[in-house]
Amino acid sequence: MSDNTKCILLVEDSPDDEALALRAFRRHHISNEVVVAHDGVEALDYLFGTGMYTERDIREKPSVVLLDLKLPRLDGIEVLRRIRADERTKLLPVVVLTTSSEEQDMLDSYSLGCNSYIRKPVDFIQFSEAIRQLGMYWLLMNESPPI
Amino acid sequence: MNPEIFSKLRTFCRDEAAFEQLQQVLIENLLPLEHEIEQAQAQVEQQKALFRVITCLREPLELETIFQATATQVRQLLSADRVGMFRFYPDSGWNDGEFVSEDVDAAFPSAIARKIHDHCFGEQFSQRYQQGHMQVVADIYNAGLSDCHIEVLSQFQVKANLAVPLLQGQKLWGLLCIHQCKAPRQWQPIEIEFVSQIANHLGVALHHAELMADLRAEVAERKQAEQSIQALNQGLQQAIVNLQVVNQELESFSYSVSHDLRAPLRSIDGFSQALLEDCHEQLDIAGQDYLQRIRSATQRMGTLIDDLLNLSLITRSEMKRETINLSSLAVKITAELQQSQPERKVKWSIQPDLVAQGDTRLLQILLVNLFSNAWKFTSKHAQAHIEFGSLATETDAAVYFVRDDGAGLDMTFADKLFGPFQRLHKIHDFPGNGIGLATVQRIAHRHGGRVWAEGAVEQGATFYFTLKSEAVRL
Numbered sequence: 001m002s003d004n005t006k007c008i009l010l011v012e013d014s015p016d017d018e019a020l021a022l023r024a025f026r027r028h029h030i031s032n033e034v035v036v037a038h039d040g041v042e043a044l045d046y047l048f049g050t051g052m053y054t055e056r057d058i059r060e061k062p063s064v065v066l067l068d069l070k071l072p073r074l075d076g077i078e079v080l081r082r083i084r085a086d087e088r089t090k091l092l093p094v095v096v097l098t099t100s101s102e103e104q105d106m107l108d109s110y111s112l113g114c115n116s117y118i119r120k121p122v123d124f125i126q127f128s129e130a131i132r133q134l135g136m137y138w139l140l141m142n143e144s145p146p147i
Numbered sequence: 148m149n150p151e152i153f154s155k156l157r158t159f160c161r162d163e164a165a166f167e168q169l170q171q172v173l174i175e176n177l178l179p180l181e182h183e184i185e186q187a188q189a190q191v192e193q194q195k196a197l198f199r200v201i202t203c204l205r206e207p208l209e210l211e212t213i214f215q216a217t218a219t220q221v222r223q224l225l226s227a228d229r230v231g232m233f234r235f236y237p238d239s240g241w242n243d244g245e246f247v248s249e250d251v252d253a254a255f256p257s258a259i260a261r262k263i264h265d266h267c268f269g270e271q272f273s274q275r276y277q278q279g280h281m282q283v284v285a286d287i288y289n290a291g292l293s294d295c296h297i298e299v300l301s302q303f304q305v306k307a308n309l310a311v312p313l314l315q316g317q318k319l320w321g322l323l324c325i326h327q328c329k330a331p332r333q334w335q336p337i338e339i340e341f342v343s344q345i346a347n348h349l350g351v352a353l354h355h356a357e358l359m360a361d362l363r364a365e366v367a368e369r370k371q372a373e374q375s376i377q378a379l380n381q382g383l384q385q386a387i388v389n390l391q392v393v394n395q396e397l398e399s400f401s402y403s404v405s406h407d408l409r410a411p412l413r414s415i416d417g418f419s420q421a422l423l424e425d426c427h428e429q430l431d432i433a434g435q436d437y438l439q440r441i442r443s444a445t446q447r448m449g450t451l452i453d454d455l456l457n458l459s460l461i462t463r464s465e466m467k468r469e470t471i472n473l474s475s476l477a478v479k480i481t482a483e484l485q486q487s488q489p490e491r492k493v494k495w496s497i498q499p500d501l502v503a504q505g506d507t508r509l510l511q512i513l514l515v516n517l518f519s520n521a522w523k524f525t526s527k528h529a530q531a532h533i534e535f536g537s538l539a540t541e542t543d544a545a546v547y548f549v550r551d552d553g554a555g556l557d558m559t560f561a562d563k564l565f566g567p568f569q570r571l572h573k574i575h576d577f578p579g580n581g582i583g584l585a586t587v588q589r590i591a592h593r594h595g596g597r598v599w600a601e602g603a604v605e606q607g608a609t610f611y612f613t614l615k616s617e618a619v620r621l
Contacts, residue, residue, distance in 0.1 A: 014410060014414075016410075016411075016413070016414035016417070016418075017410070017413065017414070019417075020413065020414070020417040020418075020421075023417075023421060070406055098406075099405065099406045099409045099410055099413075100402065100405055100406050101405055101453075101456070102401075102402055102405060103460075120409075120413060121413075121449075122409055122412045122413050122416055122445060122446055122448075122449030123416060123442075123446050123449070124413070124416045124417035124419075124420040124421075124442075125420060127413065127417065
């Protein structure tokens with residue numbers, strides 16, 4: 001169902017949440033490659049071709065970044081700040097996907113220019129539905145900026 | 148009379164007899180004049196001394212200094228051997244006392260600080276002094292004094308005694324005592340008058356001293372009060388700081404509750420669902436039912452966590468007070484409720500133009516909770532009536548109410564109504580998580596008001612709330 005030429009970058013430290021997210025992608029036939037970064041540093045390494053991704057061609061950008069906020073090493077808000085601060089990634093679609101419903105987190109995320117803010121629901125069926133809509137919008141309907 | 152003057156006068160007289168006559172006339176007329184002059188001079192001296200004593204009294208001096216200066220002045224002027232101020236111990240019933248100040252001829256013993264038990268003088272003695280009488284004794288051994296009185300005086304070698312009361316207001320404070328020790332002494336009326344004037348002025352000083360002592364006590368008391376206010380303020384500031392710390396802790400606590408407690412629930416729910424989907428074949432009906440139960444329990448817990456967080460948010464969130472039309476807010480909320488179940492027959496009575504000061508968002512939450520409750524607890528009745536209005540009160544704080552004629556309340560448990568997760572009905576009868584009224588109470592409290600309920604089983608319920616403290620109107 002999707003444009004599967006581009007990957008999805010899932011920034012998630014919880015193995016359970018990672019497995020559930022991957023399962024939801026599968027259920028909705030989202031076949032794009034899903035790259036998982038387990039903390040903020042890894043996510044930035046992937047995007048900017050540093051650390052373990054030195055060899056990567058960073059011109060190939062993910063179609064969307066799914067970003068958890070509570071992360072080891074570098075937290076999600078900081079990752080978002082660095083993505084938006086860099087010319088190469090400032091227009092990259094970033095969807096904050098988090099457990100937190102704190103007003104402050106939401107305000108910070110939007111003011112730093114996240115494209116969506118989705119709170120992970122406890123109910124897996126709702127979560128799966130959110131992933132489906134997300135895939136539908138960001139992979140299928142949305143026109144990416146010409147970068 | 149001056150002999151020179153007499154010898155000059157002799158030359159003016161024709162013979163010795165005439166001179167004799169002249170002398171006689173002069174002596175008869177001049178001597179009283181000279182005596183009067185002497186008396187006048189003494190009076191002038193006394194006036195001067197009095198003036199010095201009064202001047203002394205006017206200055207802001209300690210009583211001790213005034214006494215000392217006065218004793219010296221008086222002793223000099225009267226050529227007395229001892230002048231002393233005797234003070235009765237307060238509460239001794241004028242039986243005991245001591246000399247607190249004194250000026251004494253070096254030849255005689257000091258009476259200062261010698262405790263004197265005056266019991267032998269008798270009660271009448273002090274009463275007489277209290278009335279302003281003085282004791283004038285020219286010779287203590289020939290004045291009919293009691294033996295023990297003589298004993299008291301003789302230990303200071305007193306021969307003649309002049310004692311004048313020192314009154315502090317109406318109260319006998321002590322005695323101003325003039326002693327002659329060398330020999331008995333006939334006290335002159337002019338001297339007695341002088342001493343009594345001095346005593347009057349000392350009375351004024353005593354009164355001033357008393358006022359001053361009162362004033363000092365008051366100042367000390369105020370200082371004490373100020374200090375305790377300061378201590379209280381410091382305590383308060385400390386409490387505020389502590390409160391801020393607690394608030395911050397609460398803040399980070401709710402954050403971790405929000406995040407950390409929900410995350411495992413998502414795993415439980417997610418993998419239960421995965422089991423249901425992926426291992427459907429291996430699970431019998433019971434197994435599938437168990438998994439469903441796990442899922443609904445996790446979701447319920449997720450809702451509870453959210454409710455708790457929302458409740459804490461109501462306490463933590465910032466509050467803006469503005470003017471709000473509660474009536475129009477109520478109309479909007481009730482219209483939405485009616486729309487959610489258009490088939491229900493509910494009569495709404497909303498008193499128009501109820502205006503309050505408060506936080507719009509919080510008051511909306513408050514009203515939504517109260518109306519939803521009323522809506523819910525009338526759901527088993529074919530027809531219902533829900534009212535919103537305000538009561539006339541004795542205070543400035545308006546009392547608002549939401550009344551329904553639904554399932555009502557058992558007032559036995561009324562005190563439990565507003566606690567979080569408290570439910571008075573079975574969940575199957577009326578669903579809910581028991582957080583609504585706790586939320587209502589917190590919102591009322593944040594506005595400085597309160598909330599309470601009235602009702603009876605199957606006779607409806609009324610919830611009252613105020614949005615500010617109910618100080619009685621003056």
